[in-house]
Amino acid sequence: MSANDDTRKSEIRRAFGRAASTYDNAASVQRAAVARLFAFTRALPPAMPVRYTLDAGCGTGQALPGLAVRFPHAHRIALDFSAAMLAHVRTPGVLPVCADIERLPFADAAIELYWSSLALQWCDPAAALAEAARVLRPGGMAWIATLGPRTLYELRTAFATVDEDSHVIDFFPISHWLAAAGDAGLIVAAHAREPLHDLAADLRELLGNIKAIGARSVGDGRRRRTLGRQGWQLLQSAYEAFRLPGGMLPATYDLILLALRKPA
Numbered sequence: 001m002s003a004n005d006d007t008r009k010s011e012i013r014r015a016f017g018r019a020a021s022t023y024d025n026a027a028s029v030q031r032a033a034v035a036r037l038f039a040f041t042r043a044l045p046p047a048m049p050v051r052y053t054l055d056a057g058c059g060t061g062q063a064l065p066g067l068a069v070r071f072p073h074a075h076r077i078a079l080d081f082s083a084a085m086l087a088h089v090r091t092p093g094v095l096p097v098c099a100d101i102e103r104l105p106f107a108d109a110a111i112e113l114y115w116s117s118l119a120l121q122w123c124d125p126a127a128a129l130a131e132a133a134r135v136l137r138p139g140g141m142a143w144i145a146t147l148g149p150r151t152l153y154e155l156r157t158a159f160a161t162v163d164e165d166s167h168v169i170d171f172f173p174i175s176h177w178l179a180a181a182g183d184a185g186l187i188v189a190a191h192a193r194e195p196l197h198d199l200a201a202d203l204r205e206l207l208g209n210i211k212a213i214g215a216r217s218v219g220d221g222r223r224r225r226t227l228g229r230q231g232w233q234l235l236q237s238a239y240e241a242f243r244l245p246g247g248m249l250p251a252t253y254d255l256i257l258l259a260l261r262k263p264a
């Protein structure tokens with residue numbers, strides 16, 4: 001891993017750490033993604049009894065109760081590289097592990113069900129899926145929800161009228177994820193794109209939600225200057241172009257759903 005990658009990861013970890021106490025109140029899109037991923041994978045179970053489930057990038061653990069219902073006899077591992085996020089995992093009977101999704105501290109073929117919801121967009125797809133493939137038992141499944149390039153396109157478009165800085169991280173298209181899955185030796189059992197929308201009365205509230213879950217823009221080209229009064233007014237009026245007939249402002253999340261199987 002390069003020094004740049006290290007810095008970037010530390011920034012992401014710090015941003016999520018700062019958001020740990022506000023996350024649950026603001027994470028309606030993340031809750032909806034968890035529900036969609038459970039529904040999407042209903043007919044795609046692992047090929048064997050599940051002894052271990054891993055929630056990779058578990059955050060405060062929103063998926064853990066659902067995983068307990070789905071796999072009542074499995075040991076549940078909750079993994080996140082933010083200790084502050086892990087400290088908010090309240091579900092009993094879960095093993096918390098503070099580690100990097102791209103370097104999992106588990107033996108090969110140790111896990112039957114790999115789950116990850118809205119965490120892998122912060123990772124290198126090749127590294128994350130290679131690790132998922134390594135720790136999965138043959139016949140095991142990876143159920144993944146991540147984000148595609150239309151995520152926050154309203155915000156990206158509105159900011160483009162203000163300056164040339166990068167305000168929204170770049171998201172990989174689904175084709176990139178499918179190719180990375182193949183390269184990692186995983187079979188794509190199913191994939192889908194299902195957009196989700198956060199709705200708010202105004203832009204301040206929409207941006208507040210993004211900040212409260214820790215998903216700030218992080219990366220080399222990110223903005224370092226403050227917006228200023230005039231910039232903020234420009235941004236607000238550009239975002240008005242997206243106001244819905246019902247009166248609310250939307251923020252789109254381009255949800256990518258993947259069900260990947262490790263060949264038996």
Ligand SMILES: C[S@@+](CC[C@H](N)C(=O)[O-])C[C@H]1O[C@@H](n2cnc3c(N)ncnc32)[C@H](O)[C@@H]1O
Nearest residue numbers: 016030057058059080081082100101117119122
């Ligand atoms: C948007 S939150 C999603 C949390 C949870 N999966 C949910 O559905 O609510 C993303 C989480 O991924 C974690 N994360 C991001 N990159 C990671 C990495 N490389 N290794 C471990 N955790 C990571 C963050 O710390 C954060 O808690």
